[in-house]
Amino acid sequence: MSATTVDTTTIRHAPPGPKGLPLLGITTQVRKDPLGYFARAAAEYEGLSMLPVGLDKVYLLNSPATLKHVLVTNWRNYRKSDFYNKLRPLFGEGIVTNDGDLWRRQRQLMNPAFHGDSLQRIGQVMRTATDEKISTWRNRPAGQAFNMSTEITELSLAIVMESLFASDAKGRSDAIAHAVDTMIEVCERRVWAVPDLHNLPVSPLYWRHRRARAALDEIVFDIIERRLHSGNAGNDLLGMLLSARDPETGEGMTLTQLRDETTTLLVTGHESTANAAVWVFYTLAQHPDIEAKVRDEIDRVCGNATPTDEDLRKLTYQRMVIEEVMRLYPPAWTVSRTAIEDDVIDGYAVPAGTNMMVSPFVIHRNPRYWPDPERLDPMRFAPEQRENRPKFAYIPFAGGPRNCIGMNFAMMELQIVVTMMTQAFHTKMVPQPPIEREAILSIRPKNGIQFVADAVVPIDSQIFTSAAA
Numbered sequence: 001m002s003a004t005t006v007d008t009t010t011i012r013h014a015p016p017g018p019k020g021l022p023l024l025g026i027t028t029q030v031r032k033d034p035l036g037y038f039a040r041a042a043a044e045y046e047g048l049s050m051l052p053v054g055l056d057k058v059y060l061l062n063s064p065a066t067l068k069h070v071l072v073t074n075w076r077n078y079r080k081s082d083f084y085n086k087l088r089p090l091f092g093e094g095i096v097t098n099d100g101d102l103w104r105r106q107r108q109l110m111n112p113a114f115h116g117d118s119l120q121r122i123g124q125v126m127r128t129a130t131d132e133k134i135s136t137w138r139n140r141p142a143g144q145a146f147n148m149s150t151e152i153t154e155l156s157l158a159i160v161m162e163s164l165f166a167s168d169a170k171g172r173s174d175a176i177a178h179a180v181d182t183m184i185e186v187c188e189r190r191v192w193a194v195p196d197l198h199n200l201p202v203s204p205l206y207w208r209h210r211r212a213r214a215a216l217d218e219i220v221f222d223i224i225e226r227r228l229h230s231g232n233a234g235n236d237l238l239g240m241l242l243s244a245r246d247p248e249t250g251e252g253m254t255l256t257q258l259r260d261e262t263t264t265l266l267v268t269g270h271e272s273t274a275n276a277a278v279w280v281f282y283t284l285a286q287h288p289d290i291e292a293k294v295r296d297e298i299d300r301v302c303g304n305a306t307p308t309d310e311d312l313r314k315l316t317y318q319r320m321v322i323e324e325v326m327r328l329y330p331p332a333w334t335v336s337r338t339a340i341e342d343d344v345i346d347g348y349a350v351p352a353g354t355n356m357m358v359s360p361f362v363i364h365r366n367p368r369y370w371p372d373p374e375r376l377d378p379m380r381f382a383p384e385q386r387e388n389r390p391k392f393a394y395i396p397f398a399g400g401p402r403n404c405i406g407m408n409f410a411m412m413e414l415q416i417v418v419t420m421m422t423q424a425f426h427t428k429m430v431p432q433p434p435i436e437r438e439a440i441l442s443i444r445p446k447n448g449i450q451f452v453a454d455a456v457v458p459i460d461s462q463i464f465t466s467a468a469a
């Protein structure tokens with residue numbers, strides 16, 4: 001599909017797409033209801049299409065072949081789009097926002113932290129943190145409603161903090177959480193601001209961000225410096241980042257890089273996973289038949305015991321449910337790239353500088369690969385159905401060399417949290433207004449979701465069991 005392999009006489013100028021309003025294009029429709037607009041686009045614009053977004057022409061990729069081309073085959077020709085500049089106040093020069101050689105080096109240095117022994121250690125952190133959260137839920141008066149989004153976001157952030165800093169986070173977790181939440185909130189408000197004046201000292205958001213950034217920096221630099229002085233980097237994620245050395249130069253990361261990568265992991269490591277988990281609990285509450293199957297499988301595989309890594313592999317139906325939930329609610333619903341040089345995709349010219357929209361939300365609703373796309377059906381992920389579908393029809397973690405580095409981390413966390421919470425509780429939604437989806441950086445329920453959690457094993461009998469043991 002690249003320019004080198006295509007007969008240039010057959011290249012078409014511009015792909016089809018909606019006309020939109022003069023000057024504004026489709027901007028107003030998208031701003032009003034982004035998910036509704038793109039759910040319709042999934043059925044309407046197959047392959048490559050051109051969306052007029054203000055004065056820009058954004059190319060939407062809606063086929064496994066076009067996605068594979070941009071994410072894998074010709075990925076070097078596609079850098080992160082200028083949209084990522086809006087995320088720099090959050091991520092600095094961390095791995096999400098950087099490109100080229102700096103990105104390659106950082107990715108290489110960070111990869112080992114997300115595999116093997118390191119991931120196994122993180123699994124233990126997840127089990128302990130989930131257990132602690134279960135205790136707080138048990139202490140809540142019976143029948144008292146709580147916001148699942150708040151609770152799971154707290155848990156997810158606790159997991160990533162502990163994975164990064166181990167015990168160094170103790171006593172400072174509230175301050176870290178407050179700073180991270182504030183920075184995400186400011187960043188999200190800036191995403192839609194046109195013109196964006198919030199990077200000027202006249203905007204209160206500018207000052208909120210600066211205060212949060214300064215508070216977080218103070219903590220992170222302090223933890224890093226203590227580690228460096230102690231001569232013991234530690235074996236948590238931060239320890240791995242501190243010890244990582246470029247194989248060619250032997251150099252480690254600078255203090256600023258360490259700060260930026262740490263902040264990047266604090267943010268990317270909890271938001272998306274928490275939202276995915278909340279949608280899983282929502283789905284289970286809406287579909288008692290599926291919830292019963294998930295529960296039966298847990299009973300069969302590990303009963304009341306804390307799930308081991310081997311158990312997680314055996315929880316195949318649960319994994320299918322999680323995958324189907326992330327098809328319908330892919331937390332990172334859209335990401336974007338910009339063509340560095342001219343290219344050709346699907347027979348259409350892609351001039352250098354073109355912005356490309358890579359949207360898990362759109363491809364996950366393309367009816368060619370997902371018949372009746374709005375219907376929830378975990379069986380879509382049964383082995384035989386999966387084998388008959390092109391790989392790039394499902395991209396919740398994007399794909400290719402710039403896929404999500406935390407994919408295994410996220411899947412493990414989702415399985416551990418869903419398993420342990422299901423073992424401990426029957427979670428149910430309380431009557432409330434219809435749940436609205438909100439899509440900014442992540443897809444999440446607009447005002448959270450109110451739940452109650454009834455203990456599966458009454459507290460008295462647990463005391464009895466542990467006393468007997």
Ligand code: HEM
Pocket residue numbers: 095096107160264265268269270272273276330331332335336395396397398401402403404405406407409410
């Ligand atoms: C369900 C949870 C998650 C989802 C759906 C998700 C999704 C994604 C997607 C779609 C990308 C590509 C972004 C782009 O190209 O702009 C990405 C990148 C990334 N994710 Fe995740 N993510 C999740 C969890 C995590 C976790 C738990 C971590 C870390 C602990 C993490 C760290 C990262 C990083 C550092 C990148 C940038 C990788 C690079 O550019 O090389 N993510 N993620």
